[in-house]
Structures are given as C-alpha cells and as structure tokens.
Amino acid sequence: MASEKKERVGIVGVGRMGLAMLKHLVKKGYTVTACDVSADALKNAREAGAAVAESPAALAKQCDFVILGVGYTDEVEAVVYGPGGLLANLASGSIIAVSSTTSPTTVQAIAKEGAPKGIGVLDAPICRGRFAADEGTLLALVGGEPDVVARGRAVYGSFCSDYAHLGDVGHGQVGKTMNNLLLWISAVGLIEAGRLAETTGIDLVKLREALLMSSGASDALKEWDMISFTWALKDMQIVADMTDRAGLSLPITGAIKELVKDARRIKATSAPRWTGVRSQ
Numbered sequence: 001m002a003s004e005k006k007e008r009v010g011i012v013g014v015g016r017m018g019l020a021m022l023k024h025l026v027k028k029g030y031t032v033t034a035c036d037v038s039a040d041a042l043k044n045a046r047e048a049g050a051a052v053a054e055s056p057a058a059l060a061k062q063c064d065f066v067i068l069g070v071g072y073t074d075e076v077e078a079v080v081y082g083p084g085g086l087l088a089n090l091a092s093g094s095i096i097a098v099s100s101t102t103s104p105t106t107v108q109a110i111a112k113e114g115a116p117k118g119i120g121v122l123d124a125p126i127c128r129g130r131f132a133a134d135e136g137t138l139l140a141l142v143g144g145e146p147d148v149v150a151r152g153r154a155v156y157g158s159f160c161s162d163y164a165h166l167g168d169v170g171h172g173q174v175g176k177t178m179n180n181l182l183l184w185i186s187a188v189g190l191i192e193a194g195r196l197a198e199t200t201g202i203d204l205v206k207l208r209e210a211l212l213m214s215s216g217a218s219d220a221l222k223e224w225d226m227i228s229f230t231w232a233l234k235d236m237q238i239v240a241d242m243t244d245r246a247g248l249s250l251p252i253t254g255a256i257k258e259l260v261k262d263a264r265r266i267k268a269t270s271a272p273r274w275t276g277v278r279s280q
Contacts, residue, residue, distance in 0.1 A: 010063035018069035020133035024159040060089035092118030104170035120148040123172035141175035180235040186220035194272020229264035
C-alpha cells in the first residue's frame with residue numbers, strides 16, 4: 001500500500017522553514033528533491049542531502065508527494081498551474097501538500113483541478129515557527145480526504161509533533177487563519193496594554209511575569225521577543241477575504257487589519273519592553 005512505502009518527497013520553497021523540514025525528512029530516510037528560485041537556498045538543500053530540481057516540472061517528474069512552502073498565494077498558483085507546474089507534470093496518485101499559508105478557496109481550487117488527474121491535495125499549513133521547525137515539533141493543521149491525510153501523516157511526522165485533521169480541503173487553512181487572527185489580536189493588544197502600563201511607572205517585566213500566571217496570559221506575551229508582525233498584513237488580508245465572502249461585519253477584525261500595518265514599525269522601533277529587551 002502507498003502508505004507503507006517511503007514517499008519520494010519534493011519541497012518547493014526551501015527557505016528558513018522549508019530547509020529545516022527537509023533536514024528532518026532526510027534524517028528519516030526520505031529521498032528529497034528541492035526546488036527554489038534562490039541559488040543559495042538550493043545550495044543549502046544540496047548540502048543537507050537533497051537532490052535539486054531547476055523547476056517545478058522537473059521536480060514533479062522525480063516525486064510523488066510535493067510540499068509547497070512558498071510565501072504567497074501568487075507563488076502557490078505559479079508553482080501549481082500552467083505547463084511548467086505541478087498539476088501538468090505529476091503522475092496520477094501523487095499528492096500536493098500545501099503548507100504555505102493561503103486562502104481556503106485557493107487550496108479548494110487546486111483540489112478541484114487535481115481530482116480529474118488523480119492528484120490529491122493535502123491542505124496542511126503549519127504552526128509554531130522556525131525554532132519548532134528546527135526541533136521537529138511543528139503543528140500541521142490538516143484538511144483532506146482520509147487516504148490523503150493518512151499518507152501525509154507519515155511524511156509530516158518527520159518534522160511535526162502534532163498533526164490535527166480538521167476536516168475537508170480548505171479547513172486546514174481555516175484553522176491556520178483563525179490561529180493567526182487570534183495571534184495578531186493578542187499582539188496588537190500587548191502593544192496597547194504595554195503603552196498604558198508604562199505610563200504608570202510599573203516594571204513591565206514583573207507585570208509580564210504576573211500576567212503569565214493569570215487570565216492575561218497568551219503565547220504572544222510568552223514569546224513577545226519573537227513577534228515581528230512580518231506576515232501579519234498578509235494573514236489579515238486572508239481574513240478579510242473570508243469575511244467578505246461570508247458577508248459578515250466583524251469590526252474588531254477590520255480594526256486589527258489596519259492596526260498591524262503600523263504594528264510592524266512599532267515592534268521594530270518603540271515596542272513596550274515586556275521582557276526588558278530593546279526592539280531590534
């Protein structure tokens with residue numbers, strides 16, 4: 001059975017996260033092929049024990065399970081569609097695993113196009129960040145057909161300590177989007193709470209230690225020094241698209257979308273010093 005053999009794994013996008021995932025796969029005995037627009041990224045992948053391919057089409061001819069780790073929706077679509085893309089070049093029975101953060105409708109469209117070709121889609125965005133990728137303790141939020149999810153579990157088990165099946169294709173991205181929405185709500189709140197607290201002369205480090213023992217605790221407060229807001233606007237644009245499609249009025253969500261634009265600058269220059277560390 002397909003689930004009992006080692007997949008021939010491809011990774012498109014072997015930057016900071018993708019390279020860490022690749023290393024775990026190689027360590028677990030998988031044959032891995034990497035593709036990236038960056039020559040330096042491909043060099044790092046080769047040194048880590050992977051083969052390299054010059055294009056998604058070339059990678060598709062060597063793999064039957066391809067993980068997408070590119071950053072943006074237009075990059076996902078460029079890799080998947082067209083004569084040089086994965087759908088046109090993967091064999092029937094292959095899987096495209098979308099670990100990029102994108103919209104639910106994007107992965108659903110890929111699944112619809114792949115079905116007549118016998119190509120399955122694993123909707124599998126990942127959480128917990130780069131240090132978890134190094135440690136192999138990522139969380140995958142997964143949507144897909146049961147057989148596809150089962151095949152993915154073995155592959156993702158190489159670099160994920162947790163693998164949560166949330167439902168159909170699209171539901172993985174819904175899970176990641178809700179996770180990110182709650183993260184940015186917390187992170188923006190910490191800027192405002194920190195600014196207010198600072199006006200009183202309180203020691204923010206001591207306050208943080210106390211809040212982490214109370215109902216004000218959050219992962220954003222725990223990992224404050226790691227919050228950069230780099231991907232926040234992209235995440236909130238996905239939320240906004242979902243909100244518009246659903247015809248919902250969500251004022252707090254709309255406000256967070258606007259606030260994260262300035263939050264990236266604030267965090268980098270003048271953020272509240274919750275841990276006593278100056279902004280870098």
